[in-house]
Amino acid sequence: MMDYALVFKLVNLLILPGWVGLIFFPKSRYTQYLIYSHAYPYFLGLFYAYLVLSNFGLLQNGMSSLDGIRAAFASDAVLLAGWVHYLIFDLFVGAWQVTDARQHGLRHVKIVPALVFTLFLGPLGLLAYLIIRQLNLKAS
Secondary structure, eight states: OOOHHHHHHHHHHHHHHHHHHHHHOTTSHHHHHHHHTTHHHHHHHHHHHHHHHHTHHHHTTOSSSHHHHHHHHTSHHHHHHHHHHHHHHHHHHHHHHHHHHHHTTOOHHHHHHHHHHHHHHTHHHHHHHHHHHHHHHHHO
């Protein structure tokens, strides 16, 4: 039996080096390897697949209604899978922001607030980045 509370803590700790790299050391060899090798999506993606496939029966209530989602997320396993889902995608979006900013000539320091928002509030961070990018491209 998996200790879901412990695994939750572990995946949260596991993802932090990726964010530290993106925010503070975006050009380091460490960040390049860890983030742009897609190590996180591979590793956490496999773990996510395990959680989803081993608990597939809980997802059969349907994800097309709020009641179905509520029933599925009542399970710690499915709740953890949902959290891992967020962790993977938020980090992927953060990596895209750093890459996109470089391609558009934005100084890294300008996007750090958006990265922090992406870490904690996902879509709001993406929105913040897109606004920062648009404002800076217009100013150029």
